[in-house]
Amino acid sequence: MESLNPSDLVDRLGSDEDAVRKMAAFKLQGSIGDPSFADMFIAEGGLSRLRYLTLSTTGNTLAYSLTSFARLLEVDKGWEFVDEEVVERIVHLIVTHPLVNILRGAMSMLVSIVSHPHNNSNRMSQQQYGDENGFRALRPAIANHPQFLEMLVSRLSSADHALCANALQLINSLMRDAITNGQESEWPKFIKRLQDLGVIRAVYILMQGSALQDHAHPLIEFQSLTKLLLRKWKNVAVDLEKxxxxxxxxxxxxxxxxxKKSADGCSSSEHGAGEDNNVRKSRRHxxxxxxxxxxxxxxxxxxxxxxxxxxxxxxxxxxxxxxxxxxxxxxxxxxxxxxxxxxxxxxxxxxxxxxxxxxxxxxxxxxxxxxxxxxxxxxxxxxxxxxxxxxxxxxxxxxxxxxxxxxxxxxxxxxxxxxxxxxxxxxxxxxxxxxxxxxxxxxxxxxxxxxEYQRLRELQMELLELTYEDAWGQHLRQVRDELQHEALQFVKEQRVRCLLQGAWFPSEITMTTTTKTDDSIKPDVTTTTKSQGYKYVQLSHNRRYLHFSEFAAVQENAPALDTLTSKIDLSTVSSVVSNVSASSDSSSGSTIKTAPASQPPPSSSSSPSTKITIHGYAPAASPSAGHKPSEREERSSHKRSGSKTTQREIPLLTLRPQTHSIASEWLDGLLMLLNQQPITAETTKLVNLISNYGLKIRLLNVRFDDAAFVGETPEIPSREGLDEDYYYDVFGGA
Structure with missing residues (x-):
């Protein structure tokens, strides 16, 4: 961009040819915002010529002159040439002129004039501009153009976003000056007049519109002024002397x-609220x-x-x-x-x-x-x-x-x-x-x-929980984690004790009988029969082996552990599998899959549908008799037996629990012995019940004033008149 010579520019502004003045004003508006350039422009006498163009020209020359003057005022220069005549000209343009580019500059000038603070040290400004500043400086011009405010509010619906923003910025300046500097009896009337002209509705539409980016700053200022008004009204004390x-x-x-008539026959509307004697009379009647x-x-x-x-x-x-x-x-x-x-x-x-x-x-x-x-x-x-x-x-x-x-x-x-x-x-x-x-x-x-009221109550309960969470959040989370871990260990011990106690499980015993015939033509006859039997399973005291044996019937007394003929080393167990599936209506996410409720309970002719299968790794094949493995074969065999990923899983034991409780105890008990998480809904419910019960016990020792309650602390109920005839339902809230 070519550098402009202020002296040359001032000469062109005074030219008799409109085209020369227009080009000079066009170039001036791009440079006058620089304070150093503005000082040189003023020193060359450019202010008087700029003011002349503002008062006398039309079209683009006027638009460029207004913009230049507005930018000069923005850098706080040129105030000595702002007088009543200039203000009158600008207000007249805003009311009567249709061109957008002229209106933008005119409104920008008024924004600076209304926002300019009164400076007693500026003698020239006082002589030229008078003692009035802010909105009061516009009063003579507005008196000659009473439709000014109406026209200004109507510009808020303009399709030109820049003009709309300038109009709102000017309204903000007028409001702020009226609220800040106006007398107590004046500013409410001015605000009400703006509201009656529809400024609230117009700004509301802009604030909801899609072109918010172009209006953002004047809109946020209007919102701030609205809050300022609310604060100012709130700070006005109600005084019946007013x-x-x-x-x-x-x-x-x-x-x-x-x-219409009070008890003594006087009209109640006659009792005013102003003077003390009237108030006393109103109270009496x-x-x-x-x-x-x-x-x-x-x-x-x-x-x-x-x-x-x-x-x-x-x-x-x-x-x-x-x-x-x-x-x-x-x-x-x-x-x-x-x-x-x-x-x-x-x-x-x-x-x-x-x-x-x-x-x-x-x-x-x-x-x-x-x-x-x-x-x-x-x-x-x-x-x-x-x-x-x-x-x-x-x-x-x-x-x-x-x-x-x-x-x-x-x-x-x-x-x-x-x-x-x-x-x-x-x-x-x-x-x-x-x-x-x-x-x-x-x-x-x-x-x-x-x-709905019910929904509102639910929201209130949620907010109450959040309030407690804010007050005790860190401590509650820490206590919950501790209690959850303790409850899990407690339930694990209870489940393992069920395994130590032992239990009977139904099982099917298959017997195969082969009958030889004398006739060499016919082959031997083999028959297979199935009979209902029972299996007794018990965990060893050292919790390392699972002992079991088959029996034809349930015995009255549980067999001794050393009489059980079979056992499983738990270190060889790879997994415990059961027909447990996720349930959509279970809070824990899983439950035990059982037969429908309409089916009869297990009897001698039917076995329970719930099945627990214990899997383990098959032992490595033993070498044939008389064969001594080589050193290479021993190393290979040891390597295979030590890698579980290369071993084959086989079922070691199948259990068929007859009830939900037994299934939960044995399935989760076996999983916990293998250091795995329990999966049944019954165990999860028990863990949560114990942890929540522990939390309630802890909270019984917390006083109301230990938390950051908002407002008054709830009053602790008195025990006056109470005796010891009461009980506490531990499981009632579970």
């Missing part, structure tokens, strides 16, 4: 459709004037202390827009005892507090910088932007109606107030907090209205 506060409270009372509306006392002003004028605004808005429902509810609850009446005013203030905490209004000032950084990634848009915040009033009404519905559904009383508020808080977190950026506010209102 006429607007007194009118708002009186409007709430009149909207309740109070009785209508003792429940304010309590019937849901206030706790007959002096309602102090009850707005926490949420300030914001709480009064929300209550007033609900009463004004839903007057019929308000009166109907008051009429219904007037027939109920005092403790069963829903405190409407108190509930409204509580919902305001819930929303205030949910949207983290107090944190906005410190989080602005983080939000701007988060805007660099499109994936953070849904986290940063909260369009529902703009519809604060509608969300408040929807949440308040949910409070009323929960109060009625649960048959709550006044002492249950905090519990209902907590349920609404969970509801807001779930519905409002879980709503995506593009979800319409009407859908959120419907979801708040249709949310």
């Amino acid at each position: 006429p607007d506060h007194r009118r708002a409270l009186k409007g709430i009372h009149l909207a309740s459709n109070p009785e 209508n003792p429940e004037k304010w309590r019937r509306l849901g206030f706790q006392t007959e002096s309602p002003a102090p009850e707005f202390y926490e949420m300030g004028f914001l709480g009064m605004m929300d209550l007033t808005d609900y009463v004004r827009k839903h007057q019929d429902e308000f009166q109907k509810m008051l009429l219904e609850h007037s027939t109920k005892p005092a403790e069963q009446r829903c405190p409407i005013a108190r509930a409204s203030l509580a919902i305001t507090s819930v929303l205030y905490e949910h949207f983290e209004v107090e944190k906005s000032a410190t989080d602005d910088a983080k939000n701007y950084l988060a805007l660099e990634s499109r994936s953070n848009f849904d986290k940063v932007f909260k369009p529902l915040l703009l519809h604060w009033s509608r969300i408040h009404v929807a949440a308040l109606n949910a409070f009323f519905r929960l109060w009625k559904t649960t048959s709550a009383e006044v002492e249950d107030f905090d519990k209902i508020v907590e349920l609404v808080r969970i509801l807001v977190e779930s519905v409002v907090g879980g709503a995506p950026r593009t979800k319409d506010v009407q859908d959120v209102e419907e979801e708040l209205d249709d949310f």
